[in-house]
Amino acid sequence: MKTFATMLAGLMLFALNAQAQSQFMFDPNQFSRPSSVPEAPPPQERPPAIPRPPVKPKPERPPPESRPPAPPRLPPVNTPADAITEADTRKQPCTSCSPMEKNLRDLQAVVKGQLRIGDLSSWKRSRGLVQLPTRGERGNIGPCGSFHYNPDRDKKSGEVVDNYTNPLTACAFMSLLQDWKKRCPDSQKGCRVAWGDISHKTAQRFNGHSSHKDGTCIDLRPMRNGSFDNAPLNYPNSDRATTAAFIKMAKAKGASPVLYNDPKAGGQYWDGHSNHMHICFKANKKTKDVCANYKYDASVCGPN
DSSP, rough: OOOHHHHHHHHHHHHHHHHHHHOOOOGGGOOOOOSSSSOOOOOOOOOOOOOOOOOOOOOOOGGGGGGOOOOOOOOOOTTGGGGHHHHHHSSSSOOSOOHHHHHHHHHHHHHHTTOOOOOOOOOOOOEEEOOOBBEEETSSSSSOOOOOOOOOTTTTTTBOOOOOEEEHHHHHHHHHHHHHHSOOOTTTTTTTEEOOOOOOSSOOOTOOOOSSSSOOEEEEOOOOOOOOOOOOGGGBBBHHHHHHHHHHHHHHHTTOEOOOOGGGTTTOOOOOOOSOEEEEHHHHHHHHHHHHOOOOHHHHOOOO
């Protein structure tokens, strides 16, 4: 009896398990796709593409015959300075100035405050300074036949860039050059004035200078015994008497200080100034009077 009951219970348990499994059995048809599938909407029309701008054609390179000529090759720096004589300076076309008498009147108007330097059209200008005019292939010929030694030039344009000066300084210095030439003409040995750095067109500091920022100071070589030569000269080998006369005339026109390591010639000792003078024409009563009374003499300094 117990065995039959046990068998009956097992059969009932089996039937219940079979029924439960049938409820969770996977029916593949229940996920089948319906017979009628809705059609996909038509694709939207794309907007027309934005047209690209036309490509600009590259400019054609001019033929060789229409290109500007290459700048002339410059002679070596240390060529003899007497290659251009006093007479030749009057034949050299002035490349950075117009007739000097008008230029001088404009410069004096700036010094007097009658004309703004920005309105000065007869002089090249930069940083509130004016360019002291030079001539020649290397820019070696300065005002009144003076000699500009070792000029700094722009690497691209070849323009001289170390001859920019304060307007009052330019006026006083040119007056000094003219009066000195009357007293000691270039034809007389040891008289020709040789000047170097003043101020740079764009840079306040250049060539190691710390005192050539505002265009008021000029480096000059002492006068030499014998014929003129483009070469450095220490004061023991200079013409002391002629150099002293030049310094005296510069001081009479308001030059101060005059740094030069030869006190017997009237210089003030300063390290590094044994082979050149450092002469400054700053704003004072003397320099202003000199500029106001300066009249350009073409018979001494040439037409330009």
